Amino acid sequence: MATDVLGAHRIVPVVVLDDVTRADDLGAALVAGGLPVAEVTFRTPDAAAVLGRLAERADLVVGAGTVLTAEQVDRAHGAGARFVVSPGLSADVVRRCRELGLPVIPGVCTATEIMQALSLGLDTVKFFPAEAYGGLGTIKALFAAFPQVRFMPTGGITAASAPVYLAHPAVVAVGGSWMVAPDLLAAGQWDEVAARCAAAVRSTTPDLQGASA
Structure with a gap:
């Protein structure tokens, strides 16, 4: 299961990076920030x-994100991806x-798509685009009908909203880009990336939240 691969990491940085020479610095920043996980989107050459x-x-x-075809699955696997995320539900993928x-965590936003995911043997899905499709309110409604399903909302998630999503039992993780924003990566602001990762971890860790209250 994808959630087993993600382990205890409940926030998945969604990375759009078109310069492989910056990958080493990015990896070091993620680890330094205590968030050693990344979804590299297949949006760039x-x-x-x-x-x-x-x-x-x-x-x-x-892992690999924005995976649309079986051919991209092969490329992701060959590159060493440990999980695959898709914006939609493709039986081929x-x-x-x-x-x-x-x-694999396919994207869904309707009850019909969740039923299709279940028929393919999946019980964890990406709710996308989360904010555009009603956010946590929609997830709660879908969870009432499908209590066996867990969600990874992505799309419009922010540093402020991530803890709110993660407090709900239906949500196993969230995907977000605020800690790896394209402008930070382009400018090589690795200390800021690490700081945002560390802040994200603190904000979604119950023990730390209680200690800081």
Whole structure:
């Protein structure tokens, strides 16, 4: 299961990076910030190379995002991805991931799509785009009908809203880009990336929240 791969990391940085030479610094910043996980989106020509570079680190869990086709699943797997995330539900993508033993989290936003995911043997889905489709209120409504399903909302999640989502039992993780914003990566502001990761971890860790109250 994808949630087993993610482990205790309930926030998944969604990375859009088109410069493989910055991958080492990015990986170091994620680890330094205590958030050693990344979803590298297949939106740029060098995405597979970036993923592969990050996947070389033994202390980082790296997956592929925005995976649309079975061919991209193969590229992600070849680059070392440990999980796959898709913006929508493609039976071809799910089946290819299953063949390769890759955990997959497909995107859904309706009850019909959740039923399709269940029919494919999945019980964890990406709710996308989360904020545009009603946010936590919609997740609560869907969870009432599908209590066996867990959600990873992505799309419009912020540093402020992430803890609210994660407080609900239906939500296993959230995907977000505020800690790896493109402007930070382009400017090489790795200390800021690490600081935002550390702040995200603190804000979503119950013990730390209580200690700081």
